[in-house]
Structures are given as structure tokens and as C-alpha cells.
Amino acid sequence: MAQTPSIPLVDIQAVHKAFGGVRAVEDVSVNVYAGEVMALLGHNGAGKSTLMKMLAGAYPIDSGVIRINGEAAKITSPADSQKLGVETIYQTLALADNLDSVANLFLGREIKTRWGTLDDYAMETAAREVFHNLNPNFKNIRVPVRMLSGGQRQVVAISRAVYFKARALIMDEPCAALGPEETRMVHNLVRKLKAAGVGIFLISHDMPDVFGLSDRLCVMKNGKTVGTYRTADVTEDEVLGMIIAGKKPEGKPETGRMAQ
């Protein structure tokens, strides 16, 4: 990216979410710019996944605004979010185990023939290309995905973001269940997408992931933000301090702007 974009690609402003009496997300603001990786950290139950599910359209927001390219977005369903160019790779991968890889890649957004029926040939052709680019060894794409390995299942989930040309991408613990080889594949992909100008929210517990991939990081605790920093400005210990104790590192500037 030659020039710094002036407005964030995705700007989440003062968002609240409560489940019954439990305040899952309270007054959280976080943003990501095009071509940037924003890491979201925190304990289980800190509100990261809930926050991202609101952006993905899986939960409605109670109050607050989500702006995409500066425009307030109305996201009431996953389909709304997808239409705005936001793709999500869930920790659970959101795959229908009984269907094959091609069907899963296009699930909810099938290619149709001019008679409105499923165009299996077009879908398989496109799917083979996407899968091949992600992992050339992935060949058995016509078996139910429950028969696939963890890495292959991850490829199927990621392929949705690649095929549908995500502008913004949410990745929830993308490497949690993967071996070293597949983790490297995911890291390369993140760098490739980033270079292509995709804005990425990366939820992760894994410090090497966070420090290896992210430009900025935002720590959450008990549904609130502790702070947002340039990844290069903070150390691993300081980040752990924020996650565990909610303690801001001293003398480090917080930033709502893109890292340079």
C-alpha cells in the first residue's frame, strides 16, 4: 500500500451487547484499516468473539455504530455482513459436515444456472482453483468434509474468504487446531491478503501469531477494552499484563490510527 488510507475500513464505535443481565461487550471501539492486521486479545469470555460476531451479523448490536469505509452499516444478518465484503472464519469453521467441500465453499451463495438451478460444474471448477491455490495437495474435494483432516477443513473455511474476495476478514483462532505446516499456510495467507489490501481482525491466544502477524493489537477484559497499541511498541510481557491484570503498560502511546 503506497499511501495511508485516511479512514478505517471497518470502524466499530462504542458498541454494547448484553445477554440477559450479562454485559458481554461494553462501550468497545476498535477499527481496522485496509491492508492492516488488528489482533484482538483477551481471556475466554472477554468479549472478543461476541464483538466479532456482531460485525459478522450473527448477533444484533444493542447500541453503537459499525462504519464500513466511513458509512454507517446496517448489519442484521450474516448475509448483510457478507454483502458488505466482511468474511468470517469461525473457530468452529462453520462447516456442514455432511456436505462436500465444494458445497461448503458456496453454502448460502451458490452459483446458479440461468434456470435458477445449482451450477455444480461452475462451482466445482471455481472451487478446485481456490483449493489448489491454498493447498495443492488437497484433492478429495467431493467427500463429506467430516472425512477431511483439520488442515483441509481449515482450507475449506478459508476458501470462502478468498473466493468471495473479502474486503475485511475476521479470523477467530485460525491456528488453534492446526499442525506446524498448516499454521505456516495460514500465516502466509494472512500476509498475502494483507498485501492485497484486506483489513483483518485476528482473534488469537497465541503470542507468536500475534507478534508475527499483527500491526496493532487491542486487548479486551470483561467486555471492555484495556487498550489499543502498535504491536511493535509493546512487549509480550506487557501484553500478558493487560490480558491478565488489565494493566496498561506505562509510557506507551495508545493508538486508534494505523501503524506505520
Next chain:
Amino acid sequence: MMALQNRLQVSALDLRLSIMAAVLVAMSVAFHAVTGNFLTPENLYNIAQQSAVVGIVAAAIGLVIVARQIDLSVGSVMATIGVLIAYLMYSHSWHWVPACLAGLALSILIAMYQGWLIAYLGVPSFVVTLGGLMSFRGVAFLISDGRTQPVTDANFLLIGGGLDGALGPTLSWALGVALSALIVWNLVSRRRNAAARGFPMRPLAFDWTLALFFVASTLLFVAVMNAYQLPSKEAGQGIPNPVLIWGAVVMGMAFIVNRTSFGRYVYAIGGNPEAAVLVGIPVKKVMLQLFLLLAVMVTIAAVVSVSRLNAGTSSLGSGMELYVIAAAVIGGVALAGGSGTVLGTVLGALIIQFLESGLLLMDVGIGYRMVIIGQVLIVAVVFDVVYRRATGERL
């Protein structure tokens, strides 16, 4: 085994369908050996005709079960619709076409009500349709005050088969040949399309064997139906109308399952409901549409059964919900959802009717028949569990 399965691109499901077809053949040979008159055109003609009503509903309820739902009210709703149609024709002298349309309208209304409770309010379908099982049996009674409504319209009665309600030899052969051509055309165009895109293909010989098996089954079926001749008639009967309707329903359902996104969404919902929501499938809408689809099939079944019985009575289809669910389950539809085929429901309905008919020919009493059919259902489910465990399919 796995390697061969992969090479032939046969799924565990295809294999199990073949096993069931083999069971069907074995059953008919065994019954014929014992009774001596099972494999006669007359008996097979009657079996085909008697399976149709259960088969029509089973084809649709299979899809409902795939989506992890159930409908226990189909027998009672069928009675309500059947009585309404007969009542409009007999007590109000309606023509049969508007009477059937009125039946369809009521069926859709009932499905909107039950489907809305299930899809949008999230009430378990078991509970909603258990209530429906009782209520709609009552509605069937209320419509005509419990009185049987005889039906005499000759055209309407053709729908249910009977003496004249069959296609006749010439048209039956024409249909058989047309279906065979369709099977072959489908094979050729599928292979050509796959070859043009460089997709891996099944061995040519295997594909042709499979296609020829279906062609042979189709033509054999037509031949048997044509061989059945009533003493009072000059030509054979041919395919009976209820079976024709059943066949159309099965082809329609197979089209929906394999070629439309609606069908794919139903399987996705059954496989992983949370994922279906997260990828943006309108789960509630799909669920409601599914019950509407079932309502259409129940209406068709109601029309066929009123026509077969020459009357609408409030006891129409009582206990049918159990038969259609049994047919679907015996046919390999998993109650856990996400798996099952339309063709399986056909085989399931036939297996039940083969048993009924075979045991009847053996002079087995009604009590024993019920015991045996009930236990066969359990055998089918045990087989299902063992088979899925062995092939790594979902339970």
C-alpha cells in the same frame, strides 16, 4: 474397500441403497418360495399401488427428518384435507378440481400455522405436530360431522387407480422408454461435462453398468405392470395412476434435493444448524418452506387416497404418520438429521408393503404382522447404527 469406493466415487449412502435393493429382491424371492404367488403381476401391481400414498408422503417427510424435524400430524392432516375435498364434492356438489384446490389451500394454511410455530417461535416440531396429530383428526371429524362422504365423480376416481385408473400398455411402454432415454442422456451429458472440465470420472464401464441397471429396472417394471390383465379387459393395465403420481413426486423431490439451493440448505441445516445460520442461510424461511412442501405432498396423498377409497372418512390415514416415518427410516434417513435420500424412502415404503403383502399371503394374522413390522423397523435402525459406525458416517 475405501480405495475402490473412492475410485468409483460411490458414497456409503449409495452402497446402502444397493444393500436395500438387494434386501427387497431377497424378500420377494423368499415370499415367492413360501407362498408361490408373491411374484405375480397381480400381486406386484397391487403392492405398487398400495405403497403409493405412504411413498408420496415419505418422500417429503424424509426431507423434514433430514432437517432434524419431524411431523407426526401428516396422517391427521391428510384426513382433514381428504374429508374436506370429499365433503365439498358430495355435500356441496363442487367439481373435483376446485375441491382439490380448496384442500390444497387448507393444507398450506395448516402448514403455515405449524411451520410458523416451529420455525419462527422455535417450538419443537415433535410437540407442535403431536398436537396437530390430535387436533386435525378432530377437524376431520368436525368438517362432515363424522359422516362418511362418498365420492362418485368418475374422472376423480381415476386418480386412485382401480379398474380404469392405469396408463395402459402403449403409454406405459412409451413412458418407460422415455425414462430410459433420460437416464442414458443424463449419464452421457454428465460425463461430457466432467470431461470438458477435466474432473475425475468414474470408470466408463461402471457408469454404464449402473445406468443399464436403472434402465433394466424401469423396463422390467413396465413389463410387469403391463402383464397384469383384468379378466374383463382386452389389454394389460400398465402403470397405475397412483404409482405415476408417486413417480412424479419422487422425481420432483430428487430435483429439489439435488438441483436447488433450497434442497442443499435443508441438508446443511440438518448437518450443522449453527453453521447454516453463520454462513447466511435463511434458516427460518427454509424451515417454513419445508413444511409447505410437505403440505403439498400430503394434499396429493389425500387426493389419491380419497379417490382409492371412493370416499372421505375421518379415519382416513390414521396411523399413517408411523408408516411414513418408518418408511423413511428403513430407507436410510437418519433421525439425527443431515443424511438420507429420496430413493431410499421409495425402497423403505416398498419394503414395508412387501412385508405386509407377503405376510398376508402367508395368512399371518394382523397381530403377528404388526409385531413383525415393528421389529423390522428396529432391525433397520440397528443396521443403520452399525453401518454408520462401520463406514464413519454421522450417527
